[in-house]
Structure formats: C-alpha cells, structure tokens
Amino acid sequence: xxxxAAVGPSVLYRMALAPGWVASIAVVVPFLAGVSIxxxxxxxPLVVSAVLLGLPHGAVDHLAVARTHGDQPxxxxxxxxxxxxxxxxxxxxxVWFLAxxxxxxxxxxxxxxxxxxxxxYALLALAxxxxxxxxPQRAGAVFVRGGLPMLVPLLAFPEWYRRVATDLVSLFxxxxxxxxxxxxxxxxxxxxxxxxxxxxVATLAVGFVRxxxxxxxxxxxxxxxxxxxxxxxxxPVLAIGVYFCLWHSLRHVARLLLVDDAAxxxxxxxxxxxxxxxxxxxxxPLTAASLALLGGLYFLVPNPPGTVPEWVALYLVFIxxxxxxxxxxxxxxxxxxxxxx
Numbered sequence: 001x002x003x004x005a006a007v008g009p010s011v012l013y014r015m016a017l018a019p020g021w022v023a024s025i026a027v028v029v030p031f032l033a034g035v036s037i038x039x040x041x042x043x044x045p046l047v048v049s050a051v052l053l054g055l056p057h058g059a060v061d062h063l064a065v066a067r068t069h070g071d072q073p074x075x076x077x078x079x080x081x082x083x084x085x086x087x088x089x090x091x092x093x094x095v096w097f098l099a100x101x102x103x104x105x106x107x108x109x110x111x112x113x114x115x116x117x118x119x120x121y122a123l124l125a126l127a128x129x130x131x132x133x134x135x136p137q138r139a140g141a142v143f144v145r146g147g148l149p150m151l152v153p154l155l156a157f158p159e160w161y162r163r164v165a166t167d168l169v170s171l172f173x174x175x176x177x178x179x180x181x182x183x184x185x186x187x188x189x190x191x192x193x194x195x196x197x198x199x200x201v202a203t204l205a206v207g208f209v210r211x212x213x214x215x216x217x218x219x220x221x222x223x224x225x226x227x228x229x230x231x232x233x234x235x236p237v238l239a240i241g242v243y244f245c246l247w248h249s250l251r252h253v254a255r256l257l258l259v260d261d262a263a264x265x266x267x268x269x270x271x272x273x274x275x276x277x278x279x280x281x282x283x284x285p286l287t288a289a290s291l292a293l294l295g296g297l298y299f300l301v302p303n304p305p306g307t308v309p310e311w312v313a314l315y316l317v318f319i320x321x322x323x324x325x326x327x328x329x330x331x332x333x334x335x336x337x338x339x340x341x
Contacts, residue, residue: 012126015272016254020247021223024230027242031233043312045241049249050291050315057249058322059286060256060279061085061329067259068336081329088325096317097302100172101179104165107320108150114327115248116146119223121339122251125258127219131211138340140203141220147196148227149243153236155193158184160236167313171301200224237312253279255333294318 030037049055062081066073096103120142123129132138154161162184166177182188204221211217231239257263257275260282266275297318298304305311334340 011267011270011272012254015267015276016126016251017122019250020243021226023242023246024226027238028230028233037235037238039235039237040308042235042238043241043308045245046237046312046315047241047308049241049245050294051287053245053249053253055290055319056280056283056287057252057256058326058329059283059290061326062286063282064256064259065329065332067256067261068333084328085322085325088328089321092324093321096321097172097300100169101176103320104169104180107168107316107323110320110324110327112146112150113142114146114323114330115149116142116144117327117330117334118248118252119145121255121334121337123216123220124339125337126251126254127216128213129207129216129220130213131207131217131220133210135340137203137206137210140199140206144196144200144203144224145227148224148231149240149248151192151196152228152231153239154183155189155196156232157236158189163309164237164313164316167309168317171303171305171310171313171317174303200228252330259333290318290322 046054062078063073065081066077071077092103092106095106120132120138123132123141132141162177162181165180169177169180204217204224207217207220227243230243234242253276257267257279260275260278263275263278266272266278294315297314301314301317305314
C-alpha cells in the first residue's frame with residue numbers, strides 16, 4: 001500500500017475498478033433484455049483468461065513477496081516461491097487424482113476465500129473503506145464477497161453448476177460426481193440462500209453504522225448488490241469468466257503494480273500503459289510455462305478432454321492446483337500490508 005496515496009484514486013479507479021463495473025453491466029444487460037447467448041460462446045472469457053489477466057495475474061508470485069517486503073527479488077526469494085508451488089500445488093494435484101470430489105470441494109472453499117480476499121484488499125487499499133474496522137467485519141466481507149461468484153451461481157443456476165462440477169470430476173473418475181449431489185438439493189440451496197442473504201444484510205448494515213465516510217460504504221454496498229444481481233442473472237460459465245479476468249485479476253494486478261517501484265512510478269506519472277506493460281513482461285515467462293504444464297496435464301488425466309466444456313474443465317483443474325499456493329503468497333502479502341489488522 002506504500003504507493004497508494006502517491007498514485008491517487010482516479011488512476012486506480014479507471015485502471016483497476018471501472019473495467020469490472022463496465023463489463024458486469026455490459027454482460028448483464030442482454031440477459032435482462034431476454035437475449036440468449038449460445039452456451040459455446042459463454043466459455044469464451046474463460047478460454048481467453050488463459051492468456052489475458054486470468055492465468056497471468058498469478059504468474060508474478062515469484063516476484064511479489066519480495067517486492068511487498070520492499071526488497072528486490074533475488075534467486076533465494078524466487079526459489080522459495082517455486083518450492084511453495086512445487087510442494088503445495090503438487091500435493092493438491094495428487095488429491096485430484098486420488099479423491100477428485102474432495103479436491104473439487106477444496107477448490108470451491110479456497111476460491112471462495114481468495115476471491116473475497118482480493119475484494120477486501122481492493123476495498124481497503126483502493127477505496128479507503130473505513131467502515132471495515134474490525135477483524136470480524138473483514139472476515140464477514142471476505143465471506144460475502146467470495147460467496148458472490150462461488151455460491152450465488154449455485155443458488156441461481158444449479159444445473160449449470162452441477163454440469164461444470166461433473167466435467168471437472170469426470171476427468172478423473174466419471175462416477176465420483178454423485179458424491180456432491182447433496183449440494184444441489186432444493187432444501188440445501190434454500191438454507192444456504194437464507195443464511196447467506198442474512199449475512200449480506202448484516203455485514204452491510206454494520207458497515208453503514210460504522211462508516212465515517214459514506215462514499216466507500218456506498219461503493220461496497222453497490223458492488224455487493226450489483227454482483228449479487230449479476231451472478232443471479234448471468235449463467236455461471238460466462239459470469240465467472242468475465243469476473244475472473246476483469247474484476248478479480250485486474251484488481252490483483254493493480255496490487256502487484258503498487259508494490260513494484262518502477263510500475264508504481266509509472267502510475268504516479270499517470271501512465272498506466274507503461275505500468276501494465278511492465279506487468280505483462282514480468283508475467284509472460286511463467287504464463288508460458290503454465291500453459292505448457294496445462295498441456296502436460298492433458299496426458300496425465302485418466303479421461304482426457306474432447307469437447308470445449310471438457311477442455312475448460314481441465315483448465316479449471318489446473319487453475320485450482322495453482323490457486324492454492326497463490327493464496328499462500330497473497331496471504332503473505334496481506335500480512336505484510338496489514339490487511340487483517
């Protein structure tokens with residue numbers, strides 16, 4: 001957060017926040033108008049995320065930890081992050097082969113936390129959200145924000161959600177998807193909806209009472225309710241693909257730029273293009289390596305993909321594997337930047 005004040009909110013809003021707002025509105029409008037988008041096209045944003053923001057946003061982890069500490073990354077710091085990915089990501093990959101249903105459940109939990117974690121940082125560091133003062137409030141914000149992309153689609157589009165879950169698990173064991181059938185029962189979804197809805201209302205209400213400045217709370221409330229409508233109206237694959245690229249990933253990229261002295265200097269000079277170009281250069285090598293590993297995963301899964309949905313499922317399994325160590329890196333950044341204190 002050291003460069004936050006120097007950069008100024010207008011640059012960060014235009015670069016990190018506004019694209020997600022605009023994209024969400026643009027995507028939801030056709031569905032409000034009753035326009036149908038063919039399912040095959042709904043996978044496009046997720047496919048594009050392999051090279052645009054989605055996969056690359058985690059490809060600078062080997063530099064991020066040292067930069068957050070205020071240091072220049074050296075070989076030892078880079079090696080530690082590589083070891084983290086090898087051990088944690090490798091162990092999780094093994095779980096997919098041995099217990100794919102449990103691995104899928106862990107994917108949901110970890111992504112729920114991580115996407116909430118990303119929005120908490122954005123609210124505190126980019127939007128100066130003074131209403132999120134206590135640890136319980138911040139934990140509630142993470143739960144609510146992470147639940148928007150991970151829970152609301154289950155409530156609004158259970159068959160889509162089941163289809164994607166089945167595609168992922170079936171890469172390893174076609175019959176194993178039956179083990180998560182309970183999550184799609186009407187009574188379970190009703191209980192989840194009531195509980196989650198109550199928590200949304202409670203977190204926003206407490207934030208309203210504790211807010212000194214109304215604008216950050218209004219931003220938080222508008223984003224929360226807007227995303228609630230977005231994920232309730234837009235089919236999950238399309239909604240998640242757009243959100244992953246232009247909401248979650250772009251906000252994390254902004255965080256990375258603010259801990260990179262050269263990129264932060266470019267932002268201070270109101271030159272986001274130069275800052276983003278620096279990020280692209282840093283992310284390119286490991287993005288390419290990740291795509292190669294994704295190709296290798298094709299030859300390892302017991303049931304290789306043959307259709308677009310199955311290929312996207314393979315990509316999501318790979319994303320799951322790299323997300324777990326990525327969450328560790330981001331949590332280290334959280335600690336250094338005092339997100340939870």
